Amino acid sequence: MSDVFYSARWKGPAGLILISFSIMFSGCKTTPAPGTVSARQGDEIVVAGRMVHSGTRVVLWMDPGGYDAYRVERRFVPLEKAGWEDSKAEVSALRTPNRYSMRRAGLTDVELEQVRGGGWDLPLLQKVVDQFVIHFDVCGTSRQCFKVLHDRRDLSVHFMLDLDNPLKEWYTREGNGATRITIPGSLGDGGIRTKGFVGHPARPEPVTGRVQGQELIQYDFTPEQYRALSKLTATLCKVFPKIKCDYPRDGEGKVIPEKLPDERLKEYGGVLGHYHIQTNKNDPGPAFQWDYVIEQAQRTLNGGLSPGAAQTSMGHMRQGH
Numbered sequence: 113m114s115d116v117f118y119s120a121r122w123k124g125p126a127g128l129i130l131i132s133f134s135i136m137f138s139g140c141k142t143t144p145a146p147g148t149v150s151a152r153q154g155d156e157i158v159v160a161g162r163m164v165h166s167g168t169r170v171v172l173w174m175d176p177g178g179y180d181a182y183r184v185e186r187r188f189v190p191l192e193k194a195g196w197e198d199s200k201a202e203v204s205a206l207r208t209p210n211r212y213s214m215r216r217a218g219l220t221d222v223e224l225e226q227v228r229g230g231g232w233d234l235p236l237l238q239k240v241v242d243q244f245v246i247h248f249d250v251c252g253t254s255r256q257c258f259k260v261l262h263d264r265r266d267l268s269v270h271f272m273l274d275l276d277n278p279l280k281e282w283y284t285r286e287g288n289g290a291t292r293i294t295i296p297g298s299l300g301d302g303g304i305r306t307k308g309f310v311g312h313p314a315r316p317e318p319v320t321g322r323v324q325g326q327e328l329i330q331y332d333f334t335p336e337q338y339r340a341l342s343k344l345t346a347t348l349c350k351v352f353p354k355i356k357c358d359y360p361r362d363g364e365g366k367v368i369p370e371k372l373p374d375e376r377l378k379e380y381g382g383v384l385g386h387y388h389i390q391t392n393k394n395d396p397g398p399a400f401q402w403d404y405v406i407e408q409a410q411r412t413l414n415g416g417l418s419p420g421a422a423q424t425s426m427g428h429m430r431q432g433h
């Protein structure tokens with residue numbers, strides 16, 4: 113299972129769980145005793161302060177070992193050098209201690225006043241969130257991704273899928289013809305939460321394809337990453353009705369391999385890649401299997417797959433695009 117790291121930029125009263133108190137009549141549900149620890153299943157994301165099940169393992173920013181983009185200090189430098197004064201002196205790309213900013217688009221002045229302190233409610237969030245953008249960051253692991261974005265680039269991210277699809281030297285051919293992913297020693301243990309995990313790309317050969325008019329070559333992502341991403345996609349499409357569970361398609365139903373025209377991009381509500389937004393980007397790359405992710409997510413949404421249930425093998429995946 114590939115962990116989803118949720119470093120959280122949608123601000124909400126994180127961790128606050130609202131318990132509705134009802135007058136206790138005989139036969140009514142009992143209110144948990146004060147001090148009772150509320151159970152977590154470990155697959156929850158947080159949306160406007162609510163815990164939402166995703167069916168895949170999730171490490172929240174507030175969990176042990178989580179990556180917290182709300183923190184203003186650098187995460188991976190000696191603690192005495194982590195503060196903002198040292199950070200901005202040492203890293204020129206860091207311009208503000210906050211790696212996130214507030215989304216104002218689509219909000220009225222009254223709504224803006226409501227949420228400027230972090231007070232998003234679910235209906236308001238559902239009104240403005242209409243796209244789920246997928247990236248490929250070439251960092252290799254969630255830990256490395258957070259390190260680069262947070263400590264070096266003044267950026268933040270909502271979800272990181274652990275063990276990303278990194279660089280050529282990470283891939284070696286095994287005797288049985290499979291391709292094995294090995295994390296270089298320079299990244300230590302890699303920070304992968306599943307101990308002893310060895311990743312294999314869904315297709316052993318590198319995949320060639322055109323994105324943004326350029327021919328590119330890329331190893332595929334792992335079945336574990338696809339499964340986790342499908343669950344997360346289904347979860348977000350369910351929670352946010354404006355995110356249609358689909359990708360940008362051409363007249364024949366194939367994924368559009370380039371930036372969408374401005375007007376179409378503005379109107380688009382659904383799942384899309386970074387390259388659909390900017391001409392100077394090609395992630396998530398030609399190997400990314402849009403049809404598999406979306407088909408699996410739609411099956412989950414239609415009740416075909418219960419959260420966390422075993423999914424069809426990757427052998428059923430359509431090959432190539």
Ligand SMILES: [Zn+2]
Pocket residue numbers: 246247248249386393395
């Ligand atoms: Zn990107």
